[in-house]
Structure formats: structure tokens, C-alpha cells
Amino acid sequence: MPTDVPKSDLPALPVTAVTATDARYPDLVRGWNQRFVCAPETVFLPTTTDEVAEAVRRAVRDDKRLSIRSGGHCWEDFVHHPDVRIVLDMSALKAVYFDPEHDAFAVEAGALLLDVYERLYRGWGVTVPGGMCFQVGAGGHVSGGGWGLLCRRLGLVVDHLYAVEVVVVDRDGTVRTVVATREDDDPARELWWAHTGGGGGNFGVVTRYWFRSPDTGTPTGREPDPAALLPRPPAEVWVSAISWQWDELGREDFVRLVANYSAWQVAHRAPGDPYSDVCSLLSLNHRSNGAIGLITQVAADDPGSLRQLEDFLAAVTAGVRAPAGPVTTRMGEHGPMPELARPRRLPWMQATRYLGTANPTTNDPTQKGAFKSSYMRRDFPARHIDALYRHLAREDGGNPTASVMLSSFGGAVAAADDDATAFPHRDAAFKLAWMIWWDDPADEAGCLTWLREFYEDVYAETGGVPVPGPDTDGAFVNYPDRDLSDPARNRSSSPWHELYYKANYPRLQRAKKRWDPRDVFRHRQSVRLPSPGGAEGHEGNRPGPHGV
Structure with a gap:
């Protein structure tokens, strides 16, 4: 138009x-x-x-x-x-600096996460609890809600988002720039809220974020103290990486290990839990990989921190007869890290850089991939663990990159209500990410078939997807999956937007109508405009009138 x-x-x-x-x-x-x-x-x-x-x-x-x-x-x-x-x-818009006008730290949309962490930490000793991979851009990461190894301690990155600058398009085609803050009296506050988990590419072009933790700020008449406006990360962390060989890990051991991990996450998901400094990744790799592995980070600023790590590892490995050894194979996105078989105490910034860059897929210019996600609110039902084992132990279609990564949630994440931000999965205990990569185009069909069969088998009782309910809690918009919009793959009564946004979707639609009424900013699973009659309608699982 x-x-x-x-x-x-x-x-x-x-x-x-x-x-x-x-x-x-x-x-x-x-x-x-x-x-x-x-x-x-x-x-x-x-x-x-x-x-x-x-x-x-x-x-x-x-x-x-x-x-x-x-x-x-x-x-x-x-x-x-x-x-x-x-x-x-947006890669040239990558500055990170303290902005006295907003009494907050400005992060431009093209800034990569590792650069954000290093600038904030080396300059002021502070951080935001964002993601691990070093080359993720702030623009999309923040708008989808984010996740990182400090989430149980500090919450999500959007819990510290003060303001966002967005280039929007009005109904008459006028292009203008809006700064929206979390202040209750800000007339653009809903645009801020929409960027606290409403996904990227939906409402306009984010050019800049400002971060300042709630209940902080510089009193009138005083000089600003930037180091008091965001949380400080732990000075040091314990990092551990162990694995179990598939040849030594029978079905009973697999079931026990996975059940132990999920039970620990559920038991320790409450805000203020004594183990909120413990965050981990359990990489359940396909048998062809040779092993499955567990990466754990624990803040080391408490005298009992090593004991917390030991307690966690003991709980996860209780009753598992297979011996644990070093990580010598690829673990999801991460490469081998045998030097961490015994816990290592590292400066936080060094550990952050290491875990963010020890990733063979990050710089591989040939790899193609497909991915899926889900959230769990309760321990795995037995049928879920059975399906996990059945597909990971399959002898056909062996691909050593194929895996399901389980990652910690809860703690400070659960301190906010589902509608406090657009990110709605506050009650989740842990998150799952399905991954598979390939180089040869001829392998694509087989890889997609394995991934889809696996995912849909785990959630067979809810139409092949993790419908929000007592056990599962939908999917992560920052791990997007086109299959959620396909009625052949999503056979539930929950459309893709309910899986991503739950009850927050109608509010996101109202923000869409207000800030992008011409639907200029759209993609395969972008937030849809409300129906012409004013109802908060949707197109079910269909791609929608604008396709991709």
C-alpha cells in the first residue's frame, strides 16, 4: 500500500x-x-x-x-x-553506552551479546541476564524474552528493560520514531510491553534498548551512578561438563538420569530457591553422537557454592550406574570440553566468553538446521521419557548433531506474573530445544522427518505440540518453528500463537493494531492484526493472509 x-x-x-x-x-x-x-x-x-x-x-x-x-x-x-x-x-548499530538522559544503559539493536556483556562488565561491573551464543543480536534476542545462564539468579533480560526505541509506520504511511518506556504514565507503554517477549519483526524496527533494573535510578540533584542501575554478575563461577557414553548407558540409566534432572528443576523452580545460582544444560544426543552430557554453571561468590554444585550433580546422577566422564563429543551447539570434567573456578567474564564461543555451529558456513522447542511445568511424564529414549536410541538415521537440550528455568524468572511482560512462560521449570544440522541438501528430508516424528511422538497426547496445560507450557518464540502453524503437524486446538504467547496474544494484537496498522512488519509467524470486526481473531494454524 x-x-x-x-x-x-x-x-x-x-x-x-x-x-x-x-x-x-x-x-x-x-x-x-x-x-x-x-x-x-x-x-x-x-x-x-x-x-x-x-x-x-x-x-x-x-x-x-x-x-x-x-x-x-x-x-x-x-x-x-x-x-x-x-x-x-542493523549490524552497524552496535554501540553500548551509558545514557544520562534516560539514566540507563543504551544497547543498539545490532550489538552482539558478547560485546554487550564485555562493554557493561568492563566499563561498570554490571550485566544483563541474556543468552549464551556470542553472535546473537540484541534486536531479536531481547524482543523475544531472552534466556541465559544467569536467569535463575537475575531473571530474564526483559526484566531489566527500561525503554525501547522503535521506528513505526502509522496508518497513513507516516514513518516516525517512538521511545516507549515502562513508566506507568507513558502513553507508549504498550509498545514497551510488546517488546518484552512479543517477538521480533512484529511492530516496527527496534533501533535501541535502554536497560535499568526496576526500583533503581538516580535521585534528583545527584550525580548518576551507572554501576548501581543494573545487577552485578558473580565475580567467579564454577563450570562443570560431564558426559555418559551411550555404550555404557542402558535404558534404565537413561530414564533415571532424565527423570532426576526434571525432578530437580521442578523442585527448585520457586523464586528465592537456595539453589538459584545453579543453572545447567542437559544435552540428550542421538546415539550416533556417542554420549550425552551435562554442562553446569554455579555462581562462586558464596562459600558453599562448590557444595551446591556437588549437591546438584549428586541429585541428577543418583541411581545412574553408568560412570560419568569428560565431554569429548559435540553437545548440541557446544563442542568438546574435556578440561571441565572436574569443576573449574573461572572469572565470570572468561567463563561467559568460553561457553559462548565453544560452539562449532556458530562459525560453520555450510550448516543448515531445523529446531523445535517446548517448556515443562512438571516432571516428565513416563510417556515423554519413553519417547525421548526411543528416538534418541534409534539405529536408523544416525546424525551425531541431533539432540534435545534441556535447560534450567525458574528461580528469579518465576518471580513475575505471566502478563507482567509479554513473555508468558514464567511458571515453567525447564526448557527443551530440539536441534539437528546437515550439510548436504540431500540429507534435509531425512533430518526433518526424524525431528518431526520425534517431537510429535513426545507430545502425541496433545496433538503433536506442547499445549499449555498441567505438564507442558507451549514453545519459545526465540526458537521459532514453522511447523506449529501447519495443521498437518499441529493437530491440537491450540494455534501457534497460543503456544508462543498464551493469554498474552490478544494484547499483542492490540499493540499491533496501534503501532503497525498497515502490517508493514510481518513474517511467517508475526503477530496478526485483529479481525476487522474488532474481535481478537486469528487464523488458527494456517500461515495467514500474508504467507511468509
Whole structure:
């Protein structure tokens, strides 16, 4: 729906524009997942918010399909899809600094997480509890709710989000920049709320976030103290990585190990739990990998921290007869780390850098992947563990990259209500991420079949997906999965948006109507506008009128 603004009324566009004749083009039309490569007319690389607004203005004027890339780590084709004509690559907007005007730390959308942590920590000794992988961009990570190894101690990254700057498009095609804060009297507060878990690419172009923890701020008349505005991470952490060989791990041991892990997470998910400094990843790899493994991080600033780690490992391994040894094979996204077979005490920043970069998939320019996710509220039902073992122990379709990663939740995450932010899975005890990679295009069909059969078997009693209920609690929008929109794969009565957003979806739709009434910012699973009659309607599991 182009506007009536003639080309002559628009100023020259200063932003860098890359087209197919530019040597940089092949690098800029793909992200981390090599399964998705697009062919846009132009890739814009803005360096200021004004340049972002000008690029959006041209896309609206010319009715060009637009998508936004921050770090490029999206697991689906939300950015690099066949219909996109203009890609806004935010990688040049990557500054991290203290902003006295907002009394908060500004993080531009293209900043990568490791850079954010290092700048905040080395400059002021503070952090935000974001994700592990170093090259994830802040733009999409924060808007989806985030997750990281400090979540049980400090909550989610959005629990410290004070404000967001967004380039939006009004109904008449006017492009403007809005700063929305969490202040109760801010008329744009709902736009802030929508970016606390409502997913990326839904409401506008995020150019900048500001972080300041609740109940902090500089009193009037005093000099700001930035180091008092965000939490301090532990100075040191214990890090442990152990594994069990499939050849030594029988079915009974597998069942016991997985049941122990899930029971511990459920028992210790409450806010203020004494073990809130313990966070872990249990990588259940396919038998062809050779082993399954457990990575654990515990804050070391308490004299009893090592004992907490030992207690956790004892609880998880209770009754498991197979011996634990070093991690010598790939564990999901992580590579071997045999040096951590005995717990190592490391400075927090060094441990963060190590765990964030010890990842063979991060820099592999050939790998394609498919992924799924779910949340658990209770211990695994026996039928779930049976399905986990059955598919991971299958002899056919062996792929050593195939795995299910279980990760800790709860603690400070559970301190907020489901509707306090757009992120709705506050009551979850732990999270699951299904992963599989391949290089050869000929392997894609087999990999997708294995992943789909596995996932749908685990959740067979709820239509093949983790419907929010007593046991399961939906899926993670930052681990997007197109199959959730496919009625052949999602046979439940819960559409994709209920799995991602639960009861928060109608509120997100109202934010969509207010801030993106023309549906300029859309992708395969973007928030839909309410139905014309005003009801908070949806298209069920269908892709929707705008396809991808």
C-alpha cells in the first residue's frame, strides 16, 4: 500500500545500500542458518536511527516487502524469505553506552551479546541476564524474552528493560520514531510491553534498548551512578561438563538420569530457591553422537557454592550406574570440553566468553538446521521419557548433531506474573530445544522427518505440540518453528500463537493494531492484526493472509 509521497520530496538516502552487483551481497543475504538465503533488491546498512527511518520510508513508499536482521541468528526464515525485497541489516548499530538522559544503559539493536556483556562488565561491573551464543543480536534476542545462564539468579533480560526505541509506520504511511518506556504514565507503554517477549519483526524496527533494573535510578540533584542501575554478575563461577557414553548407558540409566534432572528443576523452580545460582544444560544426543552430557554453571561468590554444585550433580546422577566422564563429543551447539570434567573456578567474564564461543555451529558456513522447542511445568511424564529414549536410541538415521537440550528455568524468572511482560512462560521449570544440522541438501528430508516424528511422538497426547496445560507450557518464540502453524503437524486446538504467547496474544494484537496498522512488519509467524470486526481473531494454524 504505497503512500502518495513523490520521490522528489524525499531527501537523498545516506545509508549504505548493497545490491546484487556488490561483492558484499552474498554475505548479507543469509544468516546463521544456511538453510535460508534470500534475494532482495537491496540490503540497507544504516548507522543511525534517522537512516533506519529513511529506509523504512522508502520501503513503504514503494510498497517493498521489508525484513530486519540484527545478529542473523534466526532459526527460521523470518528475515531471509523469498518475498523480501529490502533487508535492513542493523549490524552497524552496535554501540553500548551509558545514557544520562534516560539514566540507563543504551544497547543498539545490532550489538552482539558478547560485546554487550564485555562493554557493561568492563566499563561498570554490571550485566544483563541474556543468552549464551556470542553472535546473537540484541534486536531479536531481547524482543523475544531472552534466556541465559544467569536467569535463575537475575531473571530474564526483559526484566531489566527500561525503554525501547522503535521506528513505526502509522496508518497513513507516516514513518516516525517512538521511545516507549515502562513508566506507568507513558502513553507508549504498550509498545514497551510488546517488546518484552512479543517477538521480533512484529511492530516496527527496534533501533535501541535502554536497560535499568526496576526500583533503581538516580535521585534528583545527584550525580548518576551507572554501576548501581543494573545487577552485578558473580565475580567467579564454577563450570562443570560431564558426559555418559551411550555404550555404557542402558535404558534404565537413561530414564533415571532424565527423570532426576526434571525432578530437580521442578523442585527448585520457586523464586528465592537456595539453589538459584545453579543453572545447567542437559544435552540428550542421538546415539550416533556417542554420549550425552551435562554442562553446569554455579555462581562462586558464596562459600558453599562448590557444595551446591556437588549437591546438584549428586541429585541428577543418583541411581545412574553408568560412570560419568569428560565431554569429548559435540553437545548440541557446544563442542568438546574435556578440561571441565572436574569443576573449574573461572572469572565470570572468561567463563561467559568460553561457553559462548565453544560452539562449532556458530562459525560453520555450510550448516543448515531445523529446531523445535517446548517448556515443562512438571516432571516428565513416563510417556515423554519413553519417547525421548526411543528416538534418541534409534539405529536408523544416525546424525551425531541431533539432540534435545534441556535447560534450567525458574528461580528469579518465576518471580513475575505471566502478563507482567509479554513473555508468558514464567511458571515453567525447564526448557527443551530440539536441534539437528546437515550439510548436504540431500540429507534435509531425512533430518526433518526424524525431528518431526520425534517431537510429535513426545507430545502425541496433545496433538503433536506442547499445549499449555498441567505438564507442558507451549514453545519459545526465540526458537521459532514453522511447523506449529501447519495443521498437518499441529493437530491440537491450540494455534501457534497460543503456544508462543498464551493469554498474552490478544494484547499483542492490540499493540499491533496501534503501532503497525498497515502490517508493514510481518513474517511467517508475526503477530496478526485483529479481525476487522474488532474481535481478537486469528487464523488458527494456517500461515495467514500474508504467507511468509
